[in-house]
Amino acid sequence: MESVSPHSAVRTRFAPSPTGYLHIGGVRTALFNWLLSKQTGGQFILRIDDTDAARNQQEALAPILEGFRWLGIQWDEGPEIGGPHAPYFQSQRLARYQQEVARLLANGSAYRDFARPEELAAERAVAEREKRDFVYSRRWMAETDAQARQFESEGRVSVVRLKIPRQGNCTFTDLVRGEVSVQWSREQDHVVQRADGTCLYHLASVVDDFDFQITHVVRAVEHLSNTPRQIFIAQSLGYPLPQYAHIPFVAEPGSKVKLSKRKIEQYLKNPDFKKMVEHGSRIAQQLGLRTSPETFNPVLIDFYKTVGYLPDAILNYLLLLGWSLDDKTEDFTREEMIRVFSLERVVKSEASFDPKKLMAFQQKHMARLSVEERTTRVMPFLLGAGLLREPLDSSQTALVSQLVAAAGDRIAVAGDVLQFDDFFAADEDVPYDQAAFNKRLVQPHEAGFLLNEYRKILTSIPEFDAASLEMAFTQFCQNMNIGAGELVHPLRVAVTGKSVG
């Protein structure tokens, strides 16, 4: 192994399993890790936890990498870019894990266990019936080769289990939760190596954290109870312990239950969440994308990319989900986030995901962008929906620029530009809002007359600029002795087909 680095740079890691897509809760965990390493000039490592071959799909890795790339969370070591400790895939590091399992076995902190699954299940059942904690009897533990041969002759196969102490406490300091202490007797003799020789997560994770010289393990609370057994492994192997920080998970809207991508149907009952999905779906539809809840889902980061959210807005929102700087600061640029983030100010309780507040951040960040920047962001959507075609000439760009400027904050996410699709349509194709048509043009009997008169005025205007039009408009209303609204509404419907400007 390399010697421990002399400087105090923080090395953190995010270790997704390629079993799904990039979960928004995972992004927040990764964000905290990334921030922490960057503020000390350290490294953020992406490690792929794919020890369970049965559950992993290789194609699910691409969306994860793509998600981080889009968000601008660049990993310093990991897939595609490698690094001094490559490979960063657990599935490719088996030999190393087996080597460490052998050391565990050799120094007596692990043992080969020949119990059959049904024998273990029976012991468990007894414990449950007697309402006590299950503690393995170690009846099929082989501590000598002779014992092992004996069990093998009975046709048994072995796994490797940790020989967890049955007395005393495991105490450690967690950077967000303070001192944590659990009794060793509550821990099981966890399996670290399967019968087929492959290794399990806890062992792999501890070995990798050591090999990769991870200084801070920042992960979601569901791993808190895993920590004692990992500490046991690390200490048995003579590794220095990293700092631990267990952050609360991101919960469902209006609830404290962990957000899950499988429960989208349930979340749709939440009005805000539903609104968010519908808004996104409209845009996806205009882009000609076929959406299924499985892939087009606000729990997954791909949703935001598809619809045109700003990565900075998402990061800003996620940063404030379970962390705060003080009693008022809410807006952070990336540089500011990196500078001021601290684990000490992470809250202990779960934070529920609030679509409305995310949108508020999105609008704020969008409004901060110049017209040029917004135009750039909006272009791919116009192209994607077929409203514009490449190559673009400068007049088209100018047109979009004008539209973006006029639309102002009606374009909250980049995909919102598609609601102005008729702007790009030929005149005869302008679709009419039937309800508005009735209300403004058919119902008010004077509407036709007014519009006709107004048209006569317009034909007499020499210059067709905004100022002249405005003057003509005001004058006309005065002359006809009508309120502005009496003309403005019918006029808009007649020209744009819509009821709002």
Added chain:
RNA sequence: GCCCCCUUCGUCUAGUGGCCUAGGACUCCGGGUUCUCAGUCCGGCAACAGGGGUUCGAGUCCCCUAGGGGGUACCA
């Protein structure tokens, strides 16, 4: 079942014994501004889970109760 954790406005949060008649943000509701909508500006509603202690004084410390959550795999 057992073990562990969490609990301030609807939501995200500030708060580390007196600065709290509890602050900010989002949402919502009024009002001003605007040719409509949006926006913007001003204003407003809204919380310390409950009960016992400790203390001159408790959102802040301790205990109990309740509620919520996580874990309990040859998953990660």
